[in-house]
Amino acid sequence: MQVLILDFGSQYSHLILRRVQEFGITAELIPVQAFQIERLDSVQAIILSGGPRSVYDLDAIMPPLTIFKKKIPILGVCYGHQLIVHMLGGKVESSTSREYGIAEIQIENDHSLFHGLERSQQVWMSHGDFVRELPEGFESIAFSTNDPYSAIANDECQIYSLQFHPEVAHTINGRVMLRNFLKLAGFSPKETQTPILDRICLPDIEGNILLGLSGGVDSSVTAAVLHRKYTDNLYCVFIDTGLLRNDDYEHVSLVAKTIGLKHFIRIDASERFLDALRGIRDPEEKRKIIGRIFIEVFEQEAKHLAQKFGQFRYLAQGTIYPDRIESAKASQNAATIKSHHNVGGLPEKMKLSLIEPLADLYKDEVRTLGLELGLPYEVLFRHPFPGPGLAVRIVGEVTPSRVETLRKADSILIDELRKAKVYYDIWQAYAALLPVKTVGVMGDQRTYEDMVLVRLVESTDGMTADIYNLQKELAIRISSRIVNEISGVNRVVYDITQKPPATIELE
Helix, strand or coil, X not given: CEEEEEECCCCCHHHHHHHHHHCCCCEEEEEHHHCCHHHHHHEEEEEECCCCCCCCCCCCCCCCHHHHHCCCCEEEECHHHHHHHHHCCCEEEEEEEEEEEEEEEEECCCCHHHCCCCCEEEEXXXXXXXXXECCCXXXXXXXXXXXXXXXXXXXXXXXXXXXXXXXXXXXXXXXXXXXXXXXXXXXXCCCCCCCHHHHCCCCCCCCEEEEECCXXXXXXXXXXXXXXXXXXXXXXXXXXXXXXXXXXHHHHHHHHHHHCCCCEEEEECHHHHHHHHXXXXXXXXXXXXXXXXHHHHHHHHHHHHHHHHCCEEEEECCCCHHHHHHCCCCCCCCCCCCCCCCCCCCCCCCCCEEXXXXXXXXXXHHHHHHHHXXXXXXXXXXXXXXXXXXXXXXXXXXXXXXXXXXHHHHHHHHHHHHHCCCHHHCCEEEXXXXXXXXXXXXXXXXXXXXXXXXXXXXXXXXXXXXECCCCHHHHHHHHHHHHHHCCCEEEEEECCCCECCCCCCCC
């Protein structure tokens, strides 16, 4: 028997699957449209995921009412919580008091779903609709300041429901809550530690593989994984897009040497990328242009290398699960947040077949896998850097001069974080250039110059993020250096928005 997770398009649906599997329990995640009633014969529990819709939307997705009549334990999460209420006769309404990010709930009684937990709990919310009236037979078991029904239960029917997301890392005791639900459903959850490498299946191939090696965590671990099986057939290409940081090539050269790659090639395509981005301001268009040119460069290089080394049939990428879910490629019900250049930005027709060994992993799992493979700490815990590079940290048009301004700001930021010995305490830190000019005063003269945004966040897997507590003295040093050392910048601002409602990157 297994746990069946019905996917309504949440950014976190796959995280639910991961959490259940971490308890050593068989689980399957399927889009709700693929559900067939016969599946209930092999199901011991059902979890209804969150999703981007409202239960009152014209295109709202509903499970069959039958699942509530089979006496199978059910857990609703966010949209799933509202579905249960709506379908069983309660009321759900939109509210101006939305909850996005960290919230605090108060547990009302000693319900088994919260066994072992204190009354006050930090949870992660992401919703604009609220339960206003419970269905018959349900009781409230937890509430927040803005929501009287943060958690509800119907013990007779074994239906439990949470307005928040227990699967994300920022719900501090979410794993305990999920474990308690699984116990209520008759499972015996236990912690499992299967090596991540054992979960990766690589195909037998004929021909050579091209891998875009940027030196980031994802591409570096991908290279290490593929090198184990395809040592002679793996050709790693570093493409200089003109959108990189100052030390990227030196870093990726170290990665190639550490792994022991036999074939490592550098291509300067900076003019091609910058020319294609001229005049482009829309972030989705930028990402798709960059994705298209990446593929064109790879295919041209494959043709060139084939004359020396034989046919190239495969393109390997360091795509991870958050890339796929934000690009709406992991769920047919998900909303597109942004098209990652290596997912949503790919052209429909490609001459090379894709190999993506990390496609079902999260960032923390990728780093754990890298440790299993013996990669250095400084490679695995280097801050994430987007595939499109500085192009998606420049809001608005990308020009060579704006790229250079941002490159200097980013270098100053990282240098100060390293000097303060806090670089590795932070999940991700970056500078961005905004399409805004503001008035300043320098040397008793009026200035009207660019604004740089600084963003530092804490996270575990990149699916949710909290702001980093940047100390005032360090913030002043960063701001002073950026303004004093970069001509044309007179203001630095600090982004204090969590994910959700924001994404980690600006574009």
